[in-house]
Amino acid sequence: MNIGFVGLGSMGLPMARNLLKAGHHLTVWNRTRSRADELRSLGAQVAESPGQASATGLIMSMLADDAAVQNAVSGEQGIFGALPKGGIHICLSTISTALSQQLTEAHQQRGQIYVAAPVFGRPEAAEGARLLVVVAGPPEAIERCRPLFEAIGRKLFIVGPEALKAHAVKLAGNFMISSMVETLGEAFAFLRKSEVDLAKFHEVVIGSLFQSPIYENYGRIVLEQKYEPAGFKLRLGLKDARLILEAAEAVAAPMPVASLVHDHLLSGVAKGQGEIDWSSTARVIAENAGLKS
Amino acid sequence: MNIGFVGLGSMGLPMARNLLKAGHHLTVWNRTRSRADELRSLGAQVAESPGQASATGLIMSMLADDAAVQNAVSGEQGIFGALPKGGIHICLSTISTALSQQLTEAHQQRGQIYVAAPVFGRPEAAEGARLLVVVAGPPEAIERCRPLFEAIGRKLFIVGPEALKAHAVKLAGNFMISSMVETLGEAFAFLRKSEVDLAKFHEVVIGSLFQSPIYENYGRIVLEQKYEPAGFKLRLGLKDARLILEAAEAVAAPMPVASLVHDHLLSGVAKGQGEIDWSSTARVIAENAGLKS
Amino acid sequence: MNIGFVGLGSMGLPMARNLLKAGHHLTVWNRTRSRADELRSLGAQVAESPGQASATGLIMSMLADDAAVQNAVSGEQGIFGALPKGGIHICLSTISTALSQQLTEAHQQRGQIYVAAPVFGRPEAAEGARLLVVVAGPPEAIERCRPLFEAIGRKLFIVGPEALKAHAVKLAGNFMISSMVETLGEAFAFLRKSEVDLAKFHEVVIGSLFQSPIYENYGRIVLEQKYEPAGFKLRLGLKDARLILEAAEAVAAPMPVASLVHDHLLSGVAKGQGEIDWSSTARVIAENAGLKS
Amino acid sequence: MNIGFVGLGSMGLPMARNLLKAGHHLTVWNRTRSRADELRSLGAQVAESPGQASATGLIMSMLADDAAVQNAVSGEQGIFGALPKGGIHICLSTISTALSQQLTEAHQQRGQIYVAAPVFGRPEAAEGARLLVVVAGPPEAIERCRPLFEAIGRKLFIVGPEALKAHAVKLAGNFMISSMVETLGEAFAFLRKSEVDLAKFHEVVIGSLFQSPIYENYGRIVLEQKYEPAGFKLRLGLKDARLILEAAEAVAAPMPVASLVHDHLLSGVAKGQGEIDWSSTARVIAENAGLKS
Secondary structure (H helix, E strand, O other), rough: OEEEEEEEOHHHHHHHHHHHHOOOEEEEOOOHHHHHHHOOHOOOOOOOOHHHHHHOOOEEEOOOOOOHHHHHHOOOOOOHHHHOOOOOEEEEEOOOOOHHHHHHHHHHHHOOOOEEEEOOOOHHHHHHOEEEEEEEOOHHHHHHHHHHHHHEHHHEEEEOOOOOHHHHHHHHHHHHHHHHHHHHHHHHHHHHHHOOHHHHHHHHHHHHHOOOEEEEEHHHHHHHHOOOOOOOOOHHHHHHHHHHHHHHHHHOOOOHHHHHHHHHHHHHHHHOOOEEHHHHHHHHHHHOOOOOO | OOOEEEOOOOHHHHHHHHHHOOOOOOEEOOOOOOHHHHHHHHHEEEEEOOHHHHHHOOHHHOOHHHHHHHHHHHOOOOOHHHHHOOHHHHHHHHHHHHHHHHHHHHHHHHHOEEOOOOOOHHHHHHHHHOOOEEEOOOHHHHHHHHHHHHHEEEEOOOOOOOHHHHHHHHHHHHHHHHHHHHHHHHHHHHHHHHOOOOHHHHHHHHHHHHHHHHHHHHHHHHHHHHOOOOOEHHHHHHHHHHHHHHHHOOOOOOHHHHHHHHHHHHHHHHHHOOEEEEEHHHHHHHHHHOOOO | OOOEEOOOOOOHHHHHHHHHOOEEEEEEOOOOHHHOOOOOOOOOOOOEOHHHHOOOOEEEEEEHHHHHHHHHHHHOOOHHHHOEEEEOEEEOOOOOHHHHHHHHHHHHOOOEEEEEEEEOHHHHHOOOOOOOEEEEEHHHHHHHHHHHHHHHEEEEEEEEOHHHHHHHHHHHHHHHHOOOOOOHHHHHHHHHOOOOOHHHHHHHHHHHHHHHHHHHHHHHHHHHHOOOOOOOOHHHHHHHHHHHHHHHHHOOOHHHHHHHHHHHHHHHHHOOOOOOEEHHHHHHHHHHHHOOO | EEEEEEOOOOOHHHHHHHHHHHOOOEEEEEEOOOHOOHHHHHOOEEOOOOOHHHHHEEEEOOOOHHHHHHHHHHOOOOHHHOOOOOOOEEOOOOOOOOOOOHHHHHHOOOOOOEEEEOEEOHHHHHHHHEEEEEEEOOOOHHHHHHHHHHHEEEEEEEEEOOOOHHHHHHHHHHHHHHHHHHOOOOHHHHHHHHHOHHHHHHHHHHHHOHHHHHHHHHHHHHHHHOOOOOOOOOHHHHHHHHHHHHHHHHHHOOOHHHHHHHHHHHHHHHHHOOOEEHHHHHHHHHOOOOOOO
8 A cells, every 4th residue: 555654763663664564655754854764775755744745645643642743733744734535544653532532523624534543562562563553443444454554563453433442442551551560669669678589579470470571571671670771761651641641531530540650650750760761660669668779 | 298287268178189189198177177078088187176187297277367377376276286396387378477477486486397388379270289389488398398389389489488578479469469450440440431342452452462361360350240259359358458568567668559459449348349359349440430330 | 900800700709899899990801791790880890801801901810710711811802912011911710830831921922911819718708808819920010919919818928920830839729628628538437437426526626636727617518418509619629630730740749649639539520529519529438438428 | 533644755744744733643653764753753653563553543544555555454563453343544545446445345354444535736735734635435434534634635525435436536636637747748849849939838828728737837847857856756657547547447448548648657667767757758758759858
């Protein structure tokens, strides 16, 4: 298929590469142009603006946050203005359910189609086309785009016709991960103060009992206190915590653990940890137990 | 080996059965004698008291809580009085780190040896000898008892020489499970109010993303609201929440998620859910979101 | 002085009345015009728009929330367009620190002056000109407006030149009240379940020990469960809880009690209590303790 | 009246002095004898044991915690053994509701009478006989002892015939204070990071709006970070937090703010603040906001 792709960060770049490998024709745009140029050798064309990339009639966006998405859709060279009637915008970014709903309405008013398709997985999974793609939007549009989802992911979860629900699922999943990281942090602080060998605890109990890659991976990071380079920056984790709390407030569902995780992430920012891995909330928790990291 | 075994509840009975199958000679005792009699046909002898079962010189106990353990060790017919010098008491129960420490000292004063060996796993895992056994105590004693641990479990985690640390690990593991159940409850309440299909969420996201039997199993229970019969009673979950908070207070490690889970379990008891499965805290959370179960 | 006044709700109306009584000339505007007409007999003139009321060169606004303030300042008939250069806008409303900062900048760009002056006190206090007025903005402007503050309040707290800080103080104060209401709710639930006579507890302990009108007044409301008519609606309490959390996030200050209060207010909304008094979070707390109200 | 008095700490000593001043005859006992000797010049007799002081038939105890009370009642020279039949034990200490209930039963079995009479007030209030005395127990016994309560307090709150309820009231009151200290800490951290003048905030808002001596006094301590000498030690505050949580668990009433305060006090202990004033939780909160004290 002939598609546009905007946003070539640590997630977007490997996704675009996998789309090219799968035989699709890409017109890519990135704020920092050099990253777009990297894809030229693989056959991609480089656009001057999100709008130019949208002329293909099918545009995928993988951007950092609500503000970046709003910039890409609005303005003279934005997606809203350039996407043809009947064209599809696939939003892969993790954004607020509120913005997802606004995009649904704004595209509809212009005779365009909006599909929400946030993904689960870290950069390595994006590289290996092993993402879990959560999709919501008009069924026919989803079917038309299925080959694209298959090119980037190992599994597809179709939530239904209302786009914002895919983002609700994505936020719920991220919340679950963040809660597991918090849980690890509390268990580790308790066990360190109880003078239990954490490495062994990680190996035996976490490995054997929980069998979850989340505990496996974050357990290792927290154990080694290897928060740099950040796999996912703490300040972005705080953003996601805020998004789930906003989404939960919109449907009147209290989420006390999400509030608690939010407060620990905020403490992390206050302590200067915004740019290191978000699992460094474990350090906040350890300091509250009187431990020096 | 020739051993005593006291406490034949839903966990103790299958454990004793596996010890018999492995060729050990058992003298068993249970408060309700009929459960002990069940083991006669498998070759077990039935004792009149914990003390009588301890005459073997090696006694394993798998009892409900601190009070039950204290009853079994103390008194005229208790373990303290009957276990020979040099004899070993293996405590398989989930008890407080404080009691575990008291038992260490009390046995030592009597020239006896205390080994803590709490286990992870539900009754099915006990039946299949697939428990994870967490052991701490004098190394030689642990080595001597290794065949017993291998008869009941699939994996052994030796924490070190201080018995109470095995219980610290057990409490930390239980806390992690309880936190995952809380997390599920919050995610589900949010998604129900967002009108997302929970069964599909469970299938795809939980199955694919988290790959943890904890989310798999409890997800199903919460989804179907099948809290009866209880796999693990809520009031016992509350007991465990109290134990981890006490243990954490003893080493000055704040655990705010543990506090929050405790409060939801307590609310469950207040609402009459003490005898149903502890994952029914999901109902407490749902009601706080205005949902009827 | 010759002033405009927009927003004649349960707080704004008595404030405007007190300004008239103090001899000032008022041009008033309200979305629902009938409330403006009530002031005619006291000598007020009625404007057709916030802009028309601003022609006086000094405009006070007392509106429900951020959205209402944004409506009043923007648009063709708004304050921004109509207030003369050098004119002053006194914002009495409880709004976000973010909007307060935006208003500072927007007025400055137009050569206008913005003074933040949120007030503490319920409608009875507004009626009796006993409000506590928290002011921040350019010192000369504050001095010029001093007679107005004295006409509505019993006490003036000048925070400094940066307007948003007055709103930070207001939000902090509201948070303190909300936390006291939460505290009352928890203490009362515990004591009801302990079968202690709450009325007596309120009379003796709260009266004698705490001597705070907050506990006195809310204690009575919660005791009698007299949540209607609402002195302050729960959904507005939720709005304030959100505002303090946003302001606290902006300066990276975790406020876990504020998060907890927010979640209980959200639960109140979920349970249909949005339009009754915000102290009905005590009912949420009581239900979590298994009590029927 | 002729009475015994055990426990001459910073609270007990001034209380005993006021009883002497009111004309009562005292036989006093204290673990550290020198403090008892101080009262000799005022006419008190010094006993060798709690039991000897109980021979008067009316014994008041003002001790640090559950353990100290248990020591004083039990043993050969304890109150249980020495108090005559029909004699009264007035427990002024802040103890657990569980122990208060045990004392009720234990005294009853011995034909003795137990009256719970915990007090509100700091050492200065004890000195000035301005305590608030919360009493529960058999009505006739309370009436008989009324002159004693009047000698130490300014106000009497009779809860009813069940002794443990007086302790429930005391714990609820202490919880309310601790929650106000937490609230202050959060508001101050937020305002410090918002660069608002805290001293002025304290003067105007706390003085004027809340009018509570709790905010006045603790506000000053936190503002000046004058945590030494401790008016009330943090580790004792932690003890009280544990007592209310235990009492609340016993009646199945979740108290999430109490849990949160408990966790902050525990963090204070972990950070080495156990012996300074309990309001130094404000420092824990400030550090979580990235502030150095």
